[in-house]
Amino acid sequence: MPKVSALATALAALTLAGAAQADIQIDLGSTQRVTQLFAYPNNCNVICYKNWTLEQTVEHYLDQSLKRDGYSQATVRVTTDNQQVFATLKGVPDNYDQPLVQLLNAGDLAYKGASQLNADNKWAYNWYLFLPLGMALENRRSVELLHFPPDYSLTQAQDYLRSNTTDRWAQLLTDNGVAAEQTPGYQTIIDIAPIAAPATAGKDLEGVYGYFQDYQTTMVKQVSQNLAGQTLPMVAFGAPVRAWIKAQYGQSLNVLGLASISPNPGQNVPVLGANHPSYIWNAADPANYDNNVQEADAVGLKVMGQDLSAACWQAGMGGNPKADAQATLSACMQKWQVTDKEQTCELFYTSVRHDTAEQAKAKCATAPVSKVLKTLKAPLVVPESI
Numbered sequence: 001m002p003k004v005s006a007l008a009t010a011l012a013a014l015t016l017a018g019a020a021q022a023d024i025q026i027d028l029g030s031t032q033r034v035t036q037l038f039a040y041p042n043n044c045n046v047i048c049y050k051n052w053t054l055e056q057t058v059e060h061y062l063d064q065s066l067k068r069d070g071y072s073q074a075t076v077r078v079t080t081d082n083q084q085v086f087a088t089l090k091g092v093p094d095n096y097d098q099p100l101v102q103l104l105n106a107g108d109l110a111y112k113g114a115s116q117l118n119a120d121n122k123w124a125y126n127w128y129l130f131l132p133l134g135m136a137l138e139n140r141r142s143v144e145l146l147h148f149p150p151d152y153s154l155t156q157a158q159d160y161l162r163s164n165t166t167d168r169w170a171q172l173l174t175d176n177g178v179a180a181e182q183t184p185g186y187q188t189i190i191d192i193a194p195i196a197a198p199a200t201a202g203k204d205l206e207g208v209y210g211y212f213q214d215y216q217t218t219m220v221k222q223v224s225q226n227l228a229g230q231t232l233p234m235v236a237f238g239a240p241v242r243a244w245i246k247a248q249y250g251q252s253l254n255v256l257g258l259a260s261i262s263p264n265p266g267q268n269v270p271v272l273g274a275n276h277p278s279y280i281w282n283a284a285d286p287a288n289y290d291n292n293v294q295e296a297d298a299v300g301l302k303v304m305g306q307d308l309s310a311a312c313w314q315a316g317m318g319g320n321p322k323a324d325a326q327a328t329l330s331a332c333m334q335k336w337q338v339t340d341k342e343q344t345c346e347l348f349y350t351s352v353r354h355d356t357a358e359q360a361k362a363k364c365a366t367a368p369v370s371k372v373l374k375t376l377k378a379p380l381v382v383p384e385s386i
Contacts, residue, residue: 026097028078028085028104034058037107039130039196043155050158055080060158062087064134065100068184095227099137106218107131110194113211122208130154130196132189134161140226141185141318143234144169145241147276148193148205155196161187168351169277172311175347176332178318186318188232190219192244202240209244217248221263233317233325234261234269235310238276245271255306256333258325270317270325274310275303284352297348304348308336 028034031054040057043049052060055078062076066089074091089096114129130149146165153163161170161184170183178186193205194212209216225231236242242253251259253273260268275283284300286293312332317323336344342364349360 023088023090024092024094024097026087026089026100028058028087031080031083031085033104033108034085036111036129037104037131038133039128039154042158049155054085057158058085058087061133062089062100064159065137066092068134068136069096069138093138096138099222099227102222103131103133103137103219106215106222109215109218110212113213113215114195117208117211124197124201124204126151126198127201128154128196129194130160131194132160132191134159135188136185138227139185140188140223140232141182142188142232142314143220143223144187144189145220145234145236145245145271146189146191147202147238147240148191149189149196150199151196153196160189165277169311171351172277172307173315175308176312176315178315186314188223190216190223192216192241206240213248216244217263220261220269224263224269225267230321231267231269232321233314234271235274235314236271237274238279241276242273245273256309256329258329272310272313272325272329275306277307279303280307280352284348297353300352301345301348304352305337305341305344308344308347309333312336 029037034040035054038054038057038061040054041048041052042057044051058078059076062078066072066074066076069092071092074089076090077088079086079088110131111129114123117123128151130153132149149160150163150165153160157163160166166187166189170180170187173183173186174180192212193208194215195205195208197205220234223232224234236245236253245259245261246252249259249261249263251261251271253259253271255273255275257273259271259273261271262268280300280303282288283303284296286296289295289299309329309332312335313325313329316328316332317325345364346357346360349355349363350357353360355363
């Protein structure tokens with residue numbers, strides 16, 4: 001009898017392994033729909049930077065998702081049959097199609113909003129509808145609410161996570177113990193304006209959010225929990241996004257302020273307010289202080305402490321969503337703004353001022369900077385606009 005039980009156990013294990021490595025085919029819709037939702041062609045202005053077909057473009061983004069979900073051996077093949085586009089995925093869980101289908105359905109809402117924006121003569125010639133393609137679809141750890149993706153993420157990189165903004169925040173996550181190869185799982189992005197635009201277009205996009213309300217709220221509902229139904233922590237980056245949280249969910253968020261929203265019935269999503277990842281470049285620019293470098297450094301050091309604290313919270317809550325959000329935040333602020341403020345200082349000088357580690361260490365030991373470190377709560381003087 002024990003041998004039979006062992007055999008049954010082995011067969012059950014094989015069955016589960018087979019289920020975990022399924023081959024699935026997904027009907028992505030008509031070629032017109034897929035062209036719209038995958039911003040095809042991504043990079044053509046008379047001459048194509050990467051001369052991919054529609055099928056190659058879709059394969060590229062789906063392969064990014066596979067790799068970021070940890071399925072390095074999985075494959076994807078995209079074909080067109082009678083004006084319908086199909087994706088065949090090999091070596092993935094049999095429910096892997098669910099979040100992709102949800103994303104594309106939400107994308108239809110984004111396209112509808114963008115079409116109305118264009119009909120109202122508010123669409124700019126150098127904007128592109130760009131959905132958050134290529135993200136981890138299954139192994140998400142946390143959600144990032146941002147303003148809009150920069151155009152070069154689409155036209156040059158064909159990678160939603162390739163931008164100065166996302167690169168800097170990924171580094172802050174690694175400074176807080178997240179392995180570099182795991183940072184994409186923490187950076188599932190929802191942009192309240194799903195428009196790839198020049199990095200300077202922030203002000204121009206402020207009037208478009210209402211066109212994408214159905215898309216925005218649908219995305220928040222979908223990605224604020226993983227496939228197991230577990231609620232994921234969320235970070236709201238930048239003044240426009242924090243204002244959107246207030247308008248949409250009635251919760252006021254300052255930098256390093258905590259709130260809770262309920263996108264789904266019975267769900268409580270912890271949301272942390274944060275600076276925009278690129279804000280520090282403006283806040284610490286000596287030109288904003290009559291070229292007073294010491295004053296610029298003082299502001300930059302405060303922002304660095306805030307950013308490291310926010311990334312620390314995101315790393316902690318992403319690693320353990322059941323942790324106490326306020327206790328986690330308090331511990332992170334204590335670490336980066338009190339206990340390890342010298343390390344905060346050194347990271348500012350190496351990552352923002354591009355000093356060597358030795359130069360940064362020397363600066364952080366000098367009397368003027370030591371004085372600054374004791375007054376990190378000095379008020380900011382540069383308003384956020386990104």
